[in-house]
Amino acid sequence: MKQALVEAQKAYDANEVPVGAVIVTNNTIIARAHNLTERLHDVTAHAEMQAITAAANFLNGKYLNDCTLYVTLEPCVMCMGAIYWAQLSGIVFGAEDPKRGFQQAQLIPHPKAKVFGGVMAEESKMILQDFFRKKRA
Amino acid sequence: MKQALVEAQKAYDANEVPVGAVIVTNNTIIARAHNLTERLHDVTAHAEMQAITAAANFLNGKYLNDCTLYVTLEPCVMCMGAIYWAQLSGIVFGAEDPKRGFQQAQLIPHPKAKVFGGVMAEESKMILQDFFRKKRA
Numbered sequence: 001m002k003q004a005l006v007e008a009q010k011a012y013d014a015n016e017v018p019v020g021a022v023i024v025t026n027n028t029i030i031a032r033a034h035n036l037t038e039r040l041h042d043v044t045a046h047a048e049m050q051a052i053t054a055a056a057n058f059l060n061g062k063y064l065n066d067c068t069l070y071v072t073l074e075p076c077v078m079c080m081g082a083i084y085w086a087q088l089s090g091i092v093f094g095a096e097d098p099k100r101g102f103q104q105a106q107l108i109p110h111p112k113a114k115v116f117g118g119v120m121a122e123e124s125k126m127i128l129q130d131f132f133r134k135k136r137a
Numbered sequence: 138m139k140q141a142l143v144e145a146q147k148a149y150d151a152n153e154v155p156v157g158a159v160i161v162t163n164n165t166i167i168a169r170a171h172n173l174t175e176r177l178h179d180v181t182a183h184a185e186m187q188a189i190t191a192a193a194n195f196l197n198g199k200y201l202n203d204c205t206l207y208v209t210l211e212p213c214v215m216c217m218g219a220i221y222w223a224q225l226s227g228i229v230f231g232a233e234d235p236k237r238g239f240q241q242a243q244l245i246p247h248p249k250a251k252v253f254g255g256v257m258a259e260e261s262k263m264i265l266q267d268f269f270r271k272k273r274a
Contacts, residue, residue: 044223
C-alpha cells in the first residue's frame with residue numbers, strides 16, 4: 001500500500017485526483033499506476049483500470065487470478081466491474097469512498113475475491129482531502 | 138444500432154466476442170468500436186469502453202453529456218460505471234445479458250441518463266449465439 005501511495009503522490013503532483021494502485025503477484029509488483037483522467041481526457045483512466053491493463057500486458061494474458069490489487073481509494077463500480085472480469089484474487093483498499101464506492105452501490109465482489117478495506121486509510125484520505133482543499137482554494 | 142451491429146460483425150470476424158458500439162451526438166457518429174479483449178489481452182477492452190475513450194478523444198473532453206451510446210448487448214457493471222462517469226445522456230442496447238448485465242447486478246443508472254433496451258435485440262443476440270456455437274463446435 002505504501003507503493004500505491006507513492007503512485008497517488010505522482011497523481012497529486014500531476015494535478016490528477018490522487019489515487020494510486022499497484023498489482024502484486026508472488027510478492028512482486030507487476031504493475032503500478034495512478035489516475036490519469038485529466039491527462040488522457042478519459043473518465044475510464046482510473047488507477048485501477050490502468051493497473052489491470054498493465055498487469056495483463058506484463059503477464060501476457062487477460063486474467064489476474066493470483067494477483068492482488070492495492071489501491072488507495074475504495075474502487076468505484078466501473079473498477080469493481082473490471083476487477084471482476086480480471087478475476088483478481090485480492091483487493092486491498094485504503095480510504096472508503098462513501099459517495100462513489102462499490103459498497104454504496106451495493107455491488108457484490110466476485111465470491112472468490114478477498115476484499116480488505118481501511119489499510120493506510122488515513123494517509124490515503126489525507127492526500128485526497130489536501131488535493132481537493134487546494135483545488136477549492 | 139445498425140452501425141453497432143456492423144461493429145459487432147467486425148468483432149465476430151476477428152474472433153472476438155461480437156459486441157459492437159457507436160456513440161452519436163447531433164445525429165452524427167463520433168465513435169465506433171467493437172470488443173477487443175482478445176487482441177489486447179485486456180478484460181477492460183469492451184466495445185463500450187473503447188467507444189467512450191474514442192468519443193472523449195474526438196470531443197477533446199472527458200464528458201459525453203449530449204451523447205447517446207448504442208451497443209448491441211446490455212452493458213456490464215464495468216461499462217455502466219464508465220457510462221456513469223462519462224455522463225452519457227442516452228444508452229440504447231440490443232440484447233439483454235441476464236448473466237453479466239448491469240440489470241442483474243441491480244445497478245441503478247445515472248438518474249439523468251435515459252436507458253432503452255431491446256432495440257434490434259434479435260440480431261444482436263443471434264450473432265452472439267452463432268459465435269459461441271462455433272466456439273463450442
